[in-house]
Structure formats: C-alpha cells, structure tokens
Amino acid sequence: MTALVLDGKAIAKKTEQELSQRVAKLKEQSGGQTPILATILVGGDPASATYVKMKGNACERIGMDSLKVELPEETTTEELLQEINNLNNNPDVHGILLQHPVPPQIDERACFDAIALEKDVDGVTCLGFGRMSMGEDAYGCATPKGIMRLLAAFDIELSGKHAVVVGRSPILGKPMALMLLNANATVTICHSRTQNLQEHIKQADVIVGAVGKPEFIKAEWIKDGAVVVDAGYHPGGVGDIELEPLKDRVAAYTPVPGGVGPMTINTLIYQSVDSGEKKITSQ
Amino acid sequence: MTALVLDGKAIAKKTEQELSQRVAKLKEQSGGQTPILATILVGGDPASATYVKMKGNACERIGMDSLKVELPEETTTEELLQEINNLNNNPDVHGILLQHPVPPQIDERACFDAIALEKDVDGVTCLGFGRMSMGEDAYGCATPKGIMRLLAAFDIELSGKHAVVVGRSPILGKPMALMLLNANATVTICHSRTQNLQEHIKQADVIVGAVGKPEFIKAEWIKDGAVVVDAGYHPGGVGDIELEPLKDRVAAYTPVPGGVGPMTINTLIYQSVDSGEKKITSQ
Structure with a gap:
C-alpha cells in the first residue's frame, strides 16, 4: 500500500489562488481597499524573523498588505501591550500576528490575550480558544x-x-x-x-x-x-x-x-482575508 | 477490597465550616459587608427551581447573601442579557449564577458569555473556560x-x-x-x-x-x-x-x-466567597 501524501504545499497553493481572487474582488468592490495583516516581531531570533518574512510574503502573493512592526529585544510587556492596543484601534488593520516566542521578560499570554477577538486571525487568545471549543464563531489557532x-x-x-x-x-x-x-x-x-x-x-x-x-x-x-x-x-x-x-x-x-x-501560514492569510472581508464589506 | 467512598457531602460540610469563618471574618473587617451571589431562574422548571433554592440555602448556611432573580418562561434573550448586565454593574453582587437550562427561545451561550469574568463564579463563560484551559486565573466550571x-x-x-x-x-x-x-x-x-x-x-x-x-x-x-x-x-x-x-x-x-x-454547590459558594473577598477587601 502506498500512503496518500497530505500535500500541504499543494493545498496551500490552490487556496492562494482562491484567496487572490477574493482579495481582487474586494479591492474592486471597495475602491481599492485590501485586507491588512499586522505582524509583530520582537527581538532578533533568526527563525522567528524568517517565519514573519514568510508570512509577509504570503500576504504579498495574494495581493494583501502587511504592516511590519519590529520591536527591540528589550521590549517590555507594557510596551508590547501598547503596540497591540494601537493595532486593535487601527481601523486599517484586519488581523494581528504576534510571532511566538517573544523574549523571556515579556508576558506572552497577556500580550496574546490583548489582541481583539475580531483581529485574532492567528487564533492565540484564550477567548478565541474558549469560543472555538464551545463551537462558537472564532478564528482557529x-x-x-x-x-x-x-x-x-x-x-x-x-x-x-x-x-x-x-x-x-x-x-x-x-x-x-x-x-x-x-x-x-x-x-x-x-x-x-x-x-x-x-x-x-x-x-x-x-x-x-x-x-x-x-x-x-x-x-x-x-x-x-x-x-x-x-x-x-x-x-x-x-x-x-x-x-x-x-x-x-x-x-x-x-x-x-x-x-x-504551509497550511499554518495559509490559514493565517485565509483568516486574515475573512476578517478583511467582514470589516471592509460592512463599512 | 472495600473501595474508598468519595464522600462529597462530608467534604462539602467541612468546607462550609471554613467558608462560614471566612465570611464572618470578612463581615467583621468590612463593617458588615458579605459576599452576595445573584441567582437567575428563568421559567418554572421544578428541578431548576429546586437547584436554585438549594444554592440559595447553601449561601445562607455560610452567612452569605443571595439575590434571587426570577424571570418568566417567555423571557427573551435581550431581556435576560439586560438583567445580566444590571447584575454585572451592581457593585454589591460578587457572583452570578444563571441556572441551566434556560427556555429554548433564549440563546443560552450568549447569556452565559455576558457574565463578567470576575463574577463568573459558576464558570460558564467561554473566556473563563479558555483561561482555565491555558492555566490562567479563572473560576472553574x-x-x-x-x-x-x-x-x-x-x-x-x-x-x-x-x-x-x-x-x-x-x-x-x-x-x-x-x-x-x-x-x-x-x-x-x-x-x-x-x-x-x-x-x-x-x-x-x-x-x-x-x-x-x-x-x-x-x-x-x-x-x-x-x-x-x-x-x-x-x-x-x-x-x-x-x-x-x-x-x-x-x-x-x-x-x-x-x-x-454537593461538591457542585459547594464549589459555587466557595468561588463566590473568593470573589466577595477580592472585591470587598480591595475597596
């Protein structure tokens, strides 16, 4: 028996084509608006920097914009919370990704949980987890x-x-x-x-x-x-x-x-497009 | 081999003695204030009425007060949400119990989730579940x-x-x-x-x-x-x-x-006393 290969790369690629069409349609209908994912990278960990870059590239491939926030290694919890709060209140931002892990002095859980539910397209908040668990509407992790x-x-x-x-x-x-x-x-x-x-x-x-x-x-x-x-x-x-x-x-x-x-990154942009569509079409 | 009997009744009784002392101490220190649990009963289901009564009695046994809210069978989701909102904003109420199940026309999940986290002493909100799951501070179900x-x-x-x-x-x-x-x-x-x-x-x-x-x-x-x-x-x-x-x-x-x-009811009052202590001693 030859096993079925669950080819995430292929599924991600196919989904990106669909997402590109959705983004193009949204732009057309809204006079040029596009979903925007804010990515937050704290510190200089090379693997994390690579992941964030890959996520930004995926946004680009489907015509979405990303807003790159880069904070120094010595960032405090309070500073990061303030940054997240700014992004929560920024009407142009439809999704927020805080790249895991953050430097050890930061309370990662508090920062995850500060992300507004409707922008939690990476599915990291306790509230989103609870809602998903109970079968309520929420972006999945x-x-x-x-x-x-x-x-x-x-x-x-x-x-x-x-x-x-x-x-x-x-x-x-x-x-x-x-x-x-x-x-x-x-x-x-x-x-x-x-x-x-x-x-x-x-x-x-x-x-x-x-x-x-x-x-x-x-x-x-x-x-x-x-x-x-x-x-x-x-x-x-x-x-x-x-x-x-x-x-x-x-x-x-x-x-x-x-x-x-590939499916992790694909899900992030998939959920970002969802969030962007909801926000932009409701204006 | 004779099995150990996990006697919830005995443990609940013992815990009630400790809770009585905590409530008495709190009253003494705060000039007579006591934790208050609001119980909400919607409709006339006899089993639910009995449960709510048992919970009120347990409050009484340890010197806590309960505030009984009884709403008619035909209550709407909006009306119940309004009631919960009032109790959230009532500084004298330290815990809120919405007796499950509610009549079928009511969105029980929406009503559970309207309960403020710090008053969710019955542990029914999605947020409380998510926080408990992630090891964060929250009252357990x-x-x-x-x-x-x-x-x-x-x-x-x-x-x-x-x-x-x-x-x-x-x-x-x-x-x-x-x-x-x-x-x-x-x-x-x-x-x-x-x-x-x-x-x-x-x-x-x-x-x-x-x-x-x-x-x-x-x-x-x-x-x-x-x-x-x-x-x-x-x-x-x-x-x-x-x-x-x-x-x-x-x-x-x-x-x-x-x-x-007995442990279910005991946990409800245990968590209500916790909530009351937190609120009253922080004033």
Missing part, C-alpha cells in the same frame, strides 16, 4: 486549524475515529484536541507525564505529533493504516515522527517539510 | 471543579494516570477533560460518536461519567482498582454508571447521591 483544513481537503474521515494528540501546548496540542473532538473524533491527549505512551499511540487511527522533539515518536508505535500528522519541524528536515518507515503501511501522512507548515 | 476538589480532598493521584471522560458538554465534559489534563493526567474524551466505547473505558485509571443517561456505563466495563466518578443524577437515585457491582473492586467511587452533587 493557525497550526491546528491548518491541519483540520488539510485533512478536510483530502476527505479524511474523523467522526468516530480515535485521534491521539501527543503534546498539549496552548497553540498546538490543546486547540488540536478540541478541534478533533468537535469533528466527532474520540480524542486522547498525551504529554510528557503520560505513562505507556507507546500503548496509547498504538491505538491511534489518527496520530498528531506536536511534541517538539525530532523523531520522538517511533514508526513502530504506529499501526498500519493510520493517518499520520506531523506538526514538528527540526533541523535536517525531520518532524516529531519517524516517518520514513511508515510510507508504505499507513493510510496517509503529512510530509516534512511541505505538510503542516 | 462548578461541577468539574467540584470533582477536582473532591479528588484532591482524598489525595487521589492524577499525574500520569489515564482519565477517560465520557461526555463532552460545555459545562461538564469539556472543562473536566481540560482540568484533568492540567493536573497531568493523560485524558481520553469519549462521546456519542465514539466507537468501541467499552474498550476505552476498560483502560481508564479514572473514569468520569458525564453522559446524562441512567447507568449507561456498565460496571463490567470498568477495571479493578479504578477511580470512579459519577456526575450523573437520575430519578431513583442512580447516576450515569452502574455502581453497585463496583463497590468491592474499585479503588474509590463517588456515591450517588452525596458525591458530585
């Missing part, structure tokens, strides 16, 4: 929401399936678990304190690696015919799951790179 | 938080244990799962679409029945030595779990009645 969109694009059935999420971080494991639950999967959440991790993973119809350690999840723990989603990305182009031995015995898998990563 | 308090009172270890929650409702299954996860349990959430429910339950070190159907979960599905938590209550004094055959082979169980129920 970008990585898990990107995974849900990818699974949907390939018609992967989730209802009644046993999904095992390894990891419980605020912007990955936890929202992933609630999204899968709301899609009617039976969900198990494993983490660093889990006993018998292998036994849990062996039962997974759908396994999501969201643990942040290279090839931490071994191929032999995963059953034949499973759907394998790898949200990790590490130097050398490996994810959280030992993928190579699985390619001829699982039902489907996300490649690393080119699986989850 | 009363029934699952009551269960956590009960398990803590009997030193039941949760870290690394496999907890299986059967049910995913907004005010029981979902917050229960997140609270157990935050206590470092490995958590599986089962529900009406779950396949092979028995197989999941058989693995549980801790099983929480939150499904709302009398004795839906059979004794034979539960392994020896498990901790059994039954959040159901049905006519005839049975819960969601077939309990009788388990009493000599599990490690611990919540009796029905007298287990989870």
